[in-house]
Amino acid sequence: MIGRSDELENLFGAFRRLDKRGRTAGLAVVTGDAGIGKTSLLAEFAALVQSHGAVIRSGRAIRGTATGPAGILGDALDDHDHTQDDDAVDPRGVRALLTRLAGGALVVILDDCHLASPAALRMLGAMLRKPPSAPVLFVLCFRDRQTSAGLRSTIQDRSRHLPITQVHLGPLTERDMHRMLADQGTTVWRRNLYRESGGNPGYLHALLSARTVKWQNDPIRGAHRVAYDDSAGFIAEFDGISAEAKATADAGAVIGDDFDLDLLTAVVDLPESDVLAGIDELIGRDLVRPLDRGRCFAFRHPVVRRAVYQHSELCVRISLHAKADEVLRARGATPAERATHVQHGIRHGDLEGVKLLTEAAKAVVATQPLAAEAWLRTALRALPSRDDTMATRAMLLVARAKALGTIGRLRDCRQTLLEAMVLLPPDARDLRGEAVAALAAVERLLGTHGSADAVLRAEIEARGDDFSAPSAALRLEIAHTELVKGDPMACRWWAREALAMARREGDRALEASSLGLMGKADGTAGNGESAAAHLAQATAILDMMLDDEHTASLDAAVWIGWSEILLVRWYDAARHFDRAVDRAVRADNGLVLPQLLLGQVLALHARGRLVDASEAARNACHLAESSGSQGQLFAAKAMLAWASAGLGTPDKRAEQEASAMVQDADAVVGWQSLLALRMLAETKLAAGDPQGCLDLVPAAGGPNLPGSNPCSRVSWYELMTRAELEAGNPEAAAKWAELAVSAGMLLDHPGRSALGHLAMAQLLLATDPLAALARAEDAVEGLAATGAIFDELRARVVLGMALWHAGRRDDAQRELRAARAGLERIGATPWAKRAELERRRLITQNGQRATENASDRPAVLTRREQQIADLVRDGLTNRQIARKLHIAEKTVEMHLTNVFAKLGVGNRAGVAAHVSDHQARSLTV
Incomplete structure (x- = not known):
């Protein structure tokens, strides 16, 4: 209930x-x-x-x-x-x-x-x-x-x-509906179901049934998929209605979810008085309801209309569709308004019908790609195979391929494009340019962009001085490829070429995409001033777009959002990704949605919206699994593992699957994969496996991180500093911390240099605690200025510890208490526990005698605690210690928590240093 x-x-x-x-x-x-x-x-x-x-x-x-x-x-x-x-x-x-x-x-x-x-x-x-x-x-x-x-x-x-x-x-609330569907689909999928069902459980069940398919064995057709029909309950409501009401309902179902009286009367071919009597009867049964606008009516819910439509006789449906199209054509309806009726009545060889379906698909492909693909598929079946129709078939194949790509069926899109390019006549330059650009985009998303790059360059060379929109799209695709290959300057050059052509053609979507990509290239190269300038121009265009134009410009939103991430504009990045994801979901756009979701995960996480970030990562996994792209799947799995670990609810399966893909050359390609590697490394460190974290550095290109942009390097170096400290290697940690500081200073941006300060502050806490305070304060100040809420709270935990070592114990307590509350508020459970552990440790230390000597502290450890401290000094992870001592990993964590408190340290490096110092003193004595 x-x-x-x-x-x-x-x-x-x-x-x-x-x-x-x-x-x-x-x-x-x-x-x-x-x-x-x-x-x-x-x-x-x-x-x-x-x-x-x-x-x-x-x-x-x-x-x-x-x-x-x-x-x-x-x-x-x-x-x-x-x-x-x-x-x-x-x-x-x-x-x-x-x-x-x-x-x-x-x-x-x-x-x-x-x-x-x-x-x-x-x-x-x-x-x-x-x-x-x-x-x-x-x-x-x-x-x-x-x-x-x-x-x-x-x-x-x-x-x-x-x-x-x-x-x-x-109606049920959206939260209740999500609880009902907790084990099914993704959040986006459940949200769409809630919106469609209106919170009605009966409609929800019908919608779920409509989406359910099963395998059925047939002696003639063999195994095939059939939809599960759950409309019998709705059809029963029509039992006993009059012939006029039945005819009215059938005609209304063919017209759509809502219909006007004049169109309905013309289609059903009955006197208006009979039609009105039928509508009155349907209204009396609450099957049809009057709308506010004049002589218009609607079925109680689309599932009711669907049930009527599916249970009407086929010959009746076809006849009604033909009549509806005849009336709409006389009214001067648009191709999109007529397409559904033409689709169900078109005959083979009907070239006029093929033309109409093509025009309708072109008009709605950005906002209704599923409908566009179905219309184009029908048009291809109706088009006769003759020499004089080959060019039309090639054009239809290119259009259908784009629709397939938009809904995320990348491999089908690629195959359809290859089929189209075989049929393209020599004089179809613009169409060939569109096909090559689309093929390159799909190859890039599938991770097989090498062959497409050669085709792109050959096509540009063949076009000469052509400055049309297809030529701009070709150049933009080369710019994308150069960015994946790790050459931001080449990317910027080609994007600038595309920008000039887009402006000449007046193509705002292409212009915004070019500017956004130039901003991403400049940000990747560390040229923040130029990146900000291009980003400002791109954002001005995107923010002025109405919803439909924005939906057709989602590629621009991808690059604008990522540029803002590079410039550490977390609030703007989250805002743009939120809007773009919403538009992509509404339009069933599976082509750019995985890329948008990955950017959204990062922005949401930085802004402290960890639960939303985890849900976005789960949605990205759902889409990537059906896309056929190993790169997208690796990135999505790594993001999900990272986001879940941050909440303290690790997704072990996602981590294992991502780890297994690290050696896959098709999966770990380009800047997004390097980002995913870092997220996977973060996950392993959060799981108490610092060595597993460090082992991923070679996959990222080694210590110099040649494939990473300067901004990402700072994050990598700060992460490696933590990993080495957790592993008990302060000397190795010092090298990473110095790299983090240097990389951050080169960028000359407070948000990036703040991460370098944070890395150094953590190192100093383990090696020279009195020197950590200034670095910790700089880290908090810089991160707070950029809106990086999660990292700021992490830095505040370090600041609290540094304040305590500086003798400002009251300030330390307040800082740690505030950090814990903030981390709990955003759902960062593991970090909140760490903040509370440090706070309690400080309370314990305050109660100890001021004359207590650090060399005496190991003596208060229990036998098991001493064993674990010794193994930490030897560099063993929690998992390795558990195996060696034949105890649970959770037990190791519990004992290690006690060790931290008794020794007055905050990490494994501190444990190792105290144990080594104590043993050295013992040998001296």
Whole structure:
């Protein structure tokens, strides 16, 4: 009963209020729309009151039957003569029967009362006007939109001594719906389902069924996939309707979810009076509802229309589609408005229909790629295979390939493009340019961009001085490839060429993409000033776009968002990625959505929205798994492992799968893969495996990180500093910390140099604690200025420790307490625990004698703690220690926490230093 606990409690309250001495009965009324869950609530309620000793009698009114008092009171009248006429049934006998059945308490549940016959309502009214002298609770359930005047009178004319409890079921909240679907799909998928269902469980189930396919074996066709049909319940609502209403419903379903009276009348080919009578009948059953705008109507929900459409006769559907298209053509409708009807009625060789479907697909491919792909597929089937149609077929194949790419079917897109390029005539220069650019984009996303690069350059050379939009797209694709290859300056040169052509053609989307890519190239090269200038121009264009134009410019949003990440503009990056992801989801754009989601994960994480970052990473995995791109899959898995680890809920499967892909040459290619490697390294360190973290450096190109941009190098170096400290290697950590400081200073940006200061502060805490304070303060200040909330809170933990070592213990306590609260607020559980551990350790240290000597501290360790401290000094990880001592890894963590507190250190390097120092002193003595 997700989301229905209050309603169930309210209904159970009516049962509890029954007068067990039998002086007063009760009435409960349960209302709500079709599919909202009324019957499920009644079943749960019946089981609940039955467990409390109640006798249950139930009945259901059924449409199309002569439902008398027996039909509506059901089992409650099992002992009554059901053969009697409705009017011959004596209410006194029924009342006596109910009194006899009551015993301790009787609950009479009557479902679908809106379908009850007049005779049944008369009987029910008699019971409510003069209730049985027994503890009887009448529970009436019906659809409030279909409540008849007779049913309303029956309830209103009840005895004034009969208390009534009203229970209305409204739509579930989005949170409740997510709980219902917790183990299915992704957050984006669940959110779309919620939006489509309107929070109605019945519609949700139907939508899920429509998405469900299963394998079916057929002796002729063999194994094939078929959709699971769950529309029988909705079709049953049409039982018994008139021929006019049936014809009206069939025609309305062909037209769409909503329709106007004039179009409906023309399509159904009946007098308007008959059509209106049919609509009135459908409205009376709440199958169709009037809209606010004039003579317009809509089905109660799209799943109802879908059910009507699927269960209408095929010959009727085809005829209605043809008639609808005829009327719309006479009205001057657009190709997109006519395409669905043409799609279902087009004949082979209908060149006019092929042209219309092509124009319609071109108009909607950015916002409705699934529909565009279906129309183009139909157009290709209808196009005859002749010499004079080969150019048209090639054009259709290129258009369909783009639609396939947009919905994320990259390999199908690639195959369709190759097929098209074989058919392209020599004079189709622009079309060939589009095909080559699209092929290069798909090859890049699939990680096989090498061959496409040669084709791109050959095509540009063949076009000469052409400055059209296809030429600009070709240059932009080469710029993309150069960036993947790690040459930002070459990327910038080609993007500048594309920019000039885009401006000449007046193509705003291409212009914004070129500027965004130039900003990304400049940021990658460490040229922050130039990157900021190009970013400002690109952002000005993108932010002025309305939704549909923005949806067609999602490639620009990708590069603008990543440029903002490089410039450490976390707030702007999150804003742009949020909008772009929303538009891509609404448009079913699977081509750029994985790239957008990866950028969104990073921006959300930096802004402290860790839960949202984890969900975005999960969505990216879902899309990458169906894309066929190993690079996208590796990046998504690494991001998911990283985001989950930050929340303290590690996704071991994602980490293992990403780790297994590290050696895959098709997976670890380009700047996004290097970013993913760092996320995977972070994950391993969070899991207590510093050596596993360090082992990923060679995959990133070695200590110099040649494939990484200067901004990413600072993050790598700070991470490696932590890993070496955790492994107990302060000398190695010092080298990484120095690299982090140097790399940060070269960028001349407070956000990047702050990470270098953070790396050095952590090193100094382990080696020279008194010198750590200034570095920690610089780190906090720089990170706070850029909006990097998560890293700022990490730095505040280090600052708290540095303050304590500087003798400012009250300030240290406040800083650590604030850092812990901030980390808890954003969901960074592991880091919050660390902050609290440090705070408690400081409290313990404050209580110790000031004369306590550091050399005495190891003596207070237990035998097991001493064993673990010695193994930490030897460089073993928690996992290795657990295996060596034959204990659980969690036990090692618990003992190590105690060791930290007793020795007054905050990391493994401090443990190693204290143990080594103590042993050296012992040998000297």
